[in-house]
Amino acid sequence: MNEQLAIHQVVSQWFRQVRPQILAGRKQGLEIENKTSRLDLVTNIDKETEQFYRQQIRQHFPNSKILGEEGAKEDINSAEELFWVIDPIDGTMNFVKQGRSFVSMLAIYHKQQPVLGYIYDVVADQLYWGGPGLGVYCDEEKLSEPENISLKEGLLGVNGPMIMSNYRNLQTVVKQSAGARIYGSAGIEFIHVLRGQCVGYLSHLRPWDYAAGSILAESLNLVVKTIDGNILDVVSSEDVLVATKRAFSEITALMAAK
Template identity: 50%
Template sequence: MDEEWIKTTDKKIINLIRLTRKNTLDYINKDINVSTKTTRKDLVTNVDKSNEQFLVNNIREIDPKSKILGEEGFGDNVNSMSGHVWIIDPIDGTMNFVKEKNHFAIMLALYIDGKGILGYILDVMQNKLYHGIFGKVYENDKEIFSPKNISLNNGLMGMSAPLLINDYDNMQSIAHKSSGVRIYGSAGIQFISVIKGELIGYISHLKPWDIAAGKVMCDSLGITVTTIDGNALDMVSSETVLIATKIAHKEILDLVK
């Protein structure tokens, strides 16, 4: 692993994300063009597409031999994590972007041979970039340290509404044992809350681009990220994902089984 290359690339990516934010804000008060994908609650906009195209084009220049996995399909068809793999979520929380114009994120990560190397989650409206590199995590320029290793009954859990309503994997019991449930509607925003220690965990059915950036930072902060069965993520499949402080992670696995 070439440390100099990673440092230089990191600077380029931070600049690239700032430019993508600018594009997003330029669009936000004009007409956003919304279409549905798989269901009426699964949205895509012209901004998701334009951001992803912009990110893919720039990453092709920054790291020409890499593969790129992007939510909107402008990247490559990625089936394995070998070599350099960039994972992009051009707008995470598109429903929030459309309805709230708040609480959405731009996410980006670099994995090399399956190992998370760089991770970025930008809370666009707060203009806060959460950023992982060389085992450290930053909120803009300020280092963030590991959150307390808190048990389930002492912490707030992030969840997705469908899991909670349908009580998949004993979700209501997990909610009940926790100090309370929070639902923000964006994996990126929920990851940020876990990274900052506001929530002790998060459970949701997620795609690789929802997980990739947050996982890099969680790994550095001692926050466990697995499937809801406690298995390692392969980073190319959709999974119900359990993110939690070590103690809570173990307690939740016991409740799921």
């Protein structure tokens, strides 16, 4: 626990340190490139923000290994001490098109075990952070565990392409919920589930999309696994579902491979 809070003392400073360069960088005009498709963007600010975190990690925690969305991808299983997962800008399309509803995320593991997760809502200047034994905070405010509501009682965050293709029966799931929401950033969707504003969130995610959120969700007694009920290994891209216990069971039953 002391170790965990000692790390937090250092890391929690970084987000507000990097914020001005993210906001100013967007105002100055972004250099935007496509990665895998025209809908998968990376900007100079994604890269610069990741570099900022990498420098901080190297300086303060030199024996770390790092998996970064925009840089070298080391493997959690090769890490002997600290392992870091960086998503410098999550929701890059929102960042580019809206200038809001994007976050910056870090996840920290020690000998493969989760230590701390961070989701920083850059525009709102709110830091969601926590880890095993700590619970979850928004800045100084301790979040309470979301009520264990059922699917029909809550809004469900989803992924646009999955709802359009009715991926594994997803439309039936949505129809049993109180409605679908699409916010376009895994971090923003995780925040909604952490706050009890959505009953769950389902999407195909890469490790940097789900690492921080899953540490926080588990610290609030939410369930976060693949839709087949497998544990997230921080290595694979997966169909990830985070939800209340009740909704998790209901959704996975509806989406069970036939």
